[in-house]
Amino acid sequence: MKRRSPPTSARSRKATAWSYSAEFRAIADAALRRFNSQRHLHPICGAKAKSTGEPCRQMPAKGRTRCKLHGGATPRGDGPAGWHTPGFPNGLPTGKPRSDAYKVRKRRQRRAAIAAMTADELARLEAWRRTHKSGSTRDRSHGRYAREARQWLEAIMNESPTAPTPDQLELNALRAKLHAHIAHLDAEIAAEAEGEALASNLFD
Known part of the structure; x- marks a missing residue:
């Protein structure tokens, strides 16, 4: 272990002398006794300790519910300081594949490209818009798959029934x-129940 060199400045020597004085030790002991007497009033970490398997009794980190050894010191929030949170130059995404700032920039670029089009290019764009449904590519693909599934179901339901096979005829006969x-057993049970009811009425 490397021995710590003594302080060189007068201020550092004075601070070191104060930290080793009897008055400083008395103040520190009083503060520790006061903290230990009130420790049961403070929340505890409660996470399962790997060494003992019992709940952790350490104090949680500031503003957290776990101590620094059980995730309380893990960075949070947005930006590079966050945990597994990348930083973006135009802001973080809002839970979508791309950020709102990116979409605004793409819309601005698209408007500028349309404004710079010639008359022929504008005519082709209008013709394309008339033949294509408005919306995103994902919505159009979903609609196309839904139409194909509907046509497939309608084709199955409109199919004419095929002639039954010999096995199917035999199963239908059985x-x-x-x-x-x-039906014969149900009729016999109903007749027996009716006879018992008549017999009970005769002897009443």
């Missing part, structure tokens, strides 16, 4: 026989 048998 299904009809089962339905007839179930």
Whole structure:
């Protein structure tokens, strides 16, 4: 361990002498006793400590709910000072793929390009606008996929039924026989219940 060299300036020597004086130690001890007596009133970190597996008892960092060892010292906010937050020259994105400043700049460039077009170029642009639906490329693609899906469903629903196969005919015959048998059993159960009701009425 490198030995610390003694202070050279008079002010530094005076501050060092004061920090080693009995009066300074008495003030520090009183401050520590006062802090320890009120520590149970302050919030604690509460994160699970890896060394012991118990909740951490350290004081949280200023303005945070965790201590500096459990994420309380992690930078927050926007810009390069934030955690995993890139800095942009025209501001941060607003939760969208591109920032509002970028969109404003692109709209300004598009208006300038349209203003600089010739009569023929403007005519071609108007013709293109008449044949294309307004909106973003994503919205147009979504609409196209929706139309294709709707046409596919309509084609399936409008298909004429095909002739049943021999296996399907056999299954339909078995299904009809089962339905007839179930109907016969239901009729027998209803008749038995009616007979029991008549018998109970005779002896009442």
